[in-house]
Amino acid sequence: MLSMDRHAYSNGLTDANPLKKGAFAGTLLGIALVFDISTLHLLIALGTSIIVIIMGKVDFRVYLKLFMIPGSFLILSILTLLVSISTDQKNFLISGEIFGFYFGVVKTSLSLSWLIFTRCLATLSIAYFTALTIPVNQMVVIMKKLRLPSVLIELIVLMYRFINIFIKSFYESYNALILKNGFADLRKSRKSISLLAAMMFNKILGGYKDWRVVLETKNFNGDFHV
Amino acid sequence: MIKVKGLSYVYKDGSVALKNMTLDFNNGNVIGIIGENGAGKSTLFLNIMGILKPGTGEILYKDSQISYDRNYLKNYRKKIGIVFQDPDKQIFFSNVYDDIAFALRNSDIPEDIVKNRVLDALEDTDLLEVQKKPVHFLSYGQKKRVSIAGAMAMDCEIILFDEPSAGLDPSMREKIINIIHNLKSEGKKVIISSHDMDFIYKVTDYIYVLKDGSNVLEGDPSEVFLNDDKLKECGLEQPWLIKIHQNMKVPAFKEEYELYKYWSEINENSNNWNGLQGSPHRD
Ligand SMILES: Nc1ncnc2c1ncn2[C@@H]1O[C@H](COP(=O)(O)OP(=O)(O)O)[C@@H](O)[C@H]1O
Ligand SMILES: [Mg+2]
Numbered sequence: 059m060l061s062m063d064r065h066a067y068s069n070g071l072t073d074a075n076p077l078k079k080g081a082f083a084g085t086l087l088g089i090a091l092v093f094d095i096s097t098l099h100l101l102i103a104l105g106t107s108i109i110v111i112i113m114g115k116v117d118f119r120v121y122l123k124l125f126m127i128p129g130s131f132l133i134l135s136i137l138t139l140l141v142s143i144s145t146d147q148k149n150f151l152i153s154g155e156i157f158g159f160y161f162g163v164v165k166t167s168l169s170l171s172w173l174i175f176t177r178c179l180a181t182l183s184i185a186y187f188t189a190l191t192i193p194v195n196q197m198v199v200i201m202k203k204l205r206l207p208s209v210l211i212e213l214i215v216l217m218y219r220f221i222n223i224f225i226k227s228f229y230e231s232y233n234a235l236i237l238k239n240g241f242a243d244l245r246k247s248r249k250s251i252s253l254l255a256a257m258m259f260n261k262i263l264g265g266y267k268d269w270r271v272v273l274e275t276k277n278f279n280g281d282f283h284v
Numbered sequence: 285m286i287k288v289k290g291l292s293y294v295y296k297d298g299s300v301a302l303k304n305m306t307l308d309f310n311n312g313n314v315i316g317i318i319g320e321n322g323a324g325k326s327t328l329f330l331n332i333m334g335i336l337k338p339g340t341g342e343i344l345y346k347d348s349q350i351s352y353d354r355n356y357l358k359n360y361r362k363k364i365g366i367v368f369q370d371p372d373k374q375i376f377f378s379n380v381y382d383d384i385a386f387a388l389r390n391s392d393i394p395e396d397i398v399k400n401r402v403l404d405a406l407e408d409t410d411l412l413e414v415q416k417k418p419v420h421f422l423s424y425g426q427k428k429r430v431s432i433a434g435a436m437a438m439d440c441e442i443i444l445f446d447e448p449s450a451g452l453d454p455s456m457r458e459k460i461i462n463i464i465h466n467l468k469s470e471g472k473k474v475i476i477s478s479h480d481m482d483f484i485y486k487v488t489d490y491i492y493v494l495k496d497g498s499n500v501l502e503g504d505p506s507e508v509f510l511n512d513d514k515l516k517e518c519g520l521e522q523p524w525l526i527k528i529h530q531n532m533k534v535p536a537f538k539e540e541y542e543l544y545k546y547w548s549e550i551n552e553n554s555n556n557w558n559g560l561q562g563s564p565h566r567d
Contacts, residue, residue: 067418193418195379219378222420226372265373271335272374275366276387276434277358282376283389 060225062124066193070115076196077203083188090180099176103183110183114191124186132178140171194218198284212282223265224258231257285309285473286332286364286442291341293327293497301327303497304341309442309475312490314468316505317477319494320519325477326369328494329444332475333366362391365435366444371427374434378418380411384433391438405437409463425456432463442473449483461487485509485523486538493518506536 066072071079086102110116144160147153153162192200194215201211231254235241240250286309293302301324309315317325330336332343334350334357342349350360365387368374377383384405388398406412409429414422419430428448435443445464449457464487467474478484484491484505491508493501495518501508509515509526522530525543529536537543 063418064421067421195416195418215378216376219376219419222378222418223372226420268368268370268373269376271330272368273376274335275333275361277361277390279390281390283386284382 060222061120062189063193063222065114065116065120065190069110069191070113071109071191072193074191076192076199079188079192079196080200080203083184083192087181087184090177090184094173096173096176099173099180102180103176106183106187110187110190114187116190121186121190125182128182132175132182136171136175139174140167142167202284208284211284215282215284224262227261228254228258231261285346287344287347288328288332289342289344291328291331291343292339293324293331293336294339295327301497302331302338305494305497305499306341307492307499307502309473311502312488314464314474314476314488314490316484316488316491317475317494318479318481318484318491318520319477320479322496323494323518324497325494326446327497329366329446329475329477332444333364334360358391362438363440364442364444365438365440367432367435367446367448369447369450371424371431374431375419375427378420380406380415380417380419380422380430383419383430384437387434387438401437401439402433405433408436408466409433410459425452425459428452428456429459429463432460436463436467440472442475443467445474445476447478447480448476449478449480457483479520481509481521481523482525485525493520495519506538 086106090099090102107121111118111121140163141161142164144150144162145158147155147160147162149164150160150162151165151168153160155161198211198215201214235250235254239246240253241247288305288307288309291302291305292300294300305324305328307317317328319325327336331338334343334352337352344350345360345363350356375383376386381402384402385398388401389395393401403412406415409432411426411429411433414426419427422430432445432448448460448464452460461483464474464476474487476484476488488505491502491505492499493508493515500518501511501514506526509522510530512522512530515522525537525540528534528543534543534546537546
């Protein structure tokens, strides 16, 4: 999450026009969702990946690693789609029998799974293109252009800031617990995790109070002016 | 312009934070509020800002008591700004520019004036080159300066700094000192809370010493800091230049370089006198 953010602010395409980047991603997303053509999906995935890696100068291994996380979920769910159960062997391309039930792959589910798989790849690579090349401040420009309600934009901007503060203080507490051998064994780990949760809760509550004071000194009147 | 008269404050849980405190901020241009942790410095500031309402006593702005209705406070806080200690708790935006502009926009200042003021504040705090960086990629010292720029852009008459030097490295500390000097030369009043005695000695021209919520000592820094016993009682320490002054019989200098210059002059003189022991006396 943090490393993606870092890339967004310092990649080869950071300074490109945000509206063009947004329109590019939006158009590709539309194409990927409308057309049921796997080759097209693969082309989109390949194209955006090449743009991110070559023009965006994002390290190939970093990019691959980012893909692995949702990728593994994707493969698992495709597998469950792929396999069907029946008492009859005839429709299966390949199958096995357990207790009189046939487990296997049907032709229609094969093509459907393949379509879903390639579509996921395409949309995923578009999502990464967006996350890795459009920093949040440019995202705000795009959201404004799309005439999204300003309350929504404010919410996103603030959430983004607080997620970053949250992650920072989470890691501070987490590292402190590691240094105190809080994760030495399973029992200690369980205790440390609950401790960590309590700490974060207190920090958020305390933070909330401090933020309210600061907002008051800055004459906050309900509008974040984004 | 601001006076505090007989101020007392007790927190909801019963902790007495301020006791019958009387301060007059007309006594200096850069005023130090010093005291150990828990002495009541931050509570005093929150009272001055009108965030906390004192139990007894009053806060006078231009000789009339401040009022706690929304409109009054809104105008009052255009005149009096505060920089809190922890920058992460006062920066709301991920973008430096928007954060500095925030209080201005809340005051309905037209956007072109906002822009000028923000750019000036960025320049004064030496932040122009990071203005497009997201806040969470900035160093602690840079974030501290973003929060200072936010107060400066408001063009307040008075700025309160709660522990401005805490957690800063020497060069960043020097930058903050310069910012405070500049504010002073622009005719602003600056009130600084701190337990960093060298910092306070360097920048202030009047100080109040707090202990357990009471004001126990006040005056010109070069006089107040001579009172070593009293400072120790308050959990504080003398600035090092004063320690040297008292223990080594050299004049009380305000700046380090003055001491060095003085010292090299003595050495030169003693060389000229060729072995004669000159007692360190400055003419
Ligand atoms: N929110 C609070 N609730 C209860 N007591 C508090 C609170 N904040 C501060 N105090 C108490 O008030 C006293 C003064 O605190 P503070 O003004 O923060 O001192 P300083 O800023 O000089 O370190 C301390 O005894 C502290 O424990
Ligand atoms: Mg304090």
